Amino acid sequence: MRKVVSRDGTTIAYEKAGEGPPIVLLNGSFRDHTIFDALVPELAPHCTTYVYDRRGRGQSGDAPEYAVEREIEDLEAVIQEAGGEAVVFAGSSGANLAIEAALAGAPITKLALHEPFFRTEDFPKPVWNFAKTLRVLLTEDRRDEAVEHFLGGFLGFTPDTIAEWRKGPIWAMNEANAHTLAYDTLICGDYTVPADRLATYETETLVLNSDSTSAWLKAAARATTAALPNGRGLELPGSWHRIDMDVLGRTLAEFATA
Incomplete structure (x- = not known):
């Protein structure tokens, strides 16, 4: 894997493939860059893909103390490797991270989110402890x-x-x-859609969910879309917290290249 050094000195490992406008793929909980092994071939004919191991995973380094701001800097470092700006696609808690990066001013030209980890008022949050x-x-x-x-x-x-x-x-x-x-868990904050902050975010954003995912994830996707002034929601075929790969690839390629 290629390497880039984040602002705090942590080494971030990434892979690059394909040709076309750059798109950075950002994974969620548990996973490393290999979660995108089936998606990259779908995108590579249309986009230059960048997948990376988030800090503490795979071949990337870590730091003694964690802060969400450091993960935002990691994403920005990969975007710099992609030419200074890029489309970003992120899922699960990675979508929450991408939102924080976008609101912090990361050079994201378009943002695509898959089922961010928020809870609307109709669904209970994790217990207090x-x-x-x-x-x-x-x-x-x-x-x-x-x-x-x-x-x-x-x-x-x-x-x-x-x-x-x-x-x-x-x-x-x-x-x-x-x-x-x-x-x-820190990235997800209080699990509430940051509607007031999202209302200031003008960049084109696509919010995706599977037609067979959990009700709370569907509700989170809808609420996120509703909070965005330039947001569009799509429900696509799939299973729990997963969209059929050919459909996802086609949808993201069209979004990134339009």
């Missing part, structure tokens, strides 16, 4: 329990669903990146 319990589990290196705590307490998974996830091939990655769940 969710973040504290997560930090305790991570401090004690109880990664397995931390993953379960996040899946159940944040995403609302049932014990049966968590048991099924345990059997899957990505559980090892979940545990390996468990320490970054504390980062994503």
Whole structure:
């Protein structure tokens, strides 16, 4: 992987592929750049794609103290590698991070978001001590329990669903990146759509959700779209928190190149 040094000296690893206008892909909780392995081939004929490992994951470095501002600087460093400005596509807690970066003035020409992690008033937020319990589990290196705590307490998974996830091939990655769940929890703030701040953001923004995702994620996508003066929402075919890859690729390519 290629490397770029963020403002605080942390090394960020990224990959570049394709030709055309630049688009930076920003992952969410648990994952590294490999989450986009199936999306990059869909985009590469139309765009120059940049995928990177967020700090603390994969081949990227980390720092002793975490701050959301440092992750914004990481994204800006990758955008500089892309020529100084770029379209950004981000999903899950990565969408929350992209929103914070956009509101902080990152050079984003267009913004595409997939199911940001907000809770509208119709859906309960994680319990008040969710973040504290997560930090305790991570401090004690109880990664397995931390993953379960996040899946159940944040995403609302049932014990049966968590048991099924345990059997899957990505559980090892979940545990390996468990320490970054504390980062994503901070990024999500109080889990509320920042409507007042989004009302000042004029850049064209596309907010996507799957037709088969959770009701709270659909509501979050709708509320985010409604808060944006230049926002457009699309519901696309897929499964829970996932859009069919060919549809997603085509939609993002059209958005990035229009």
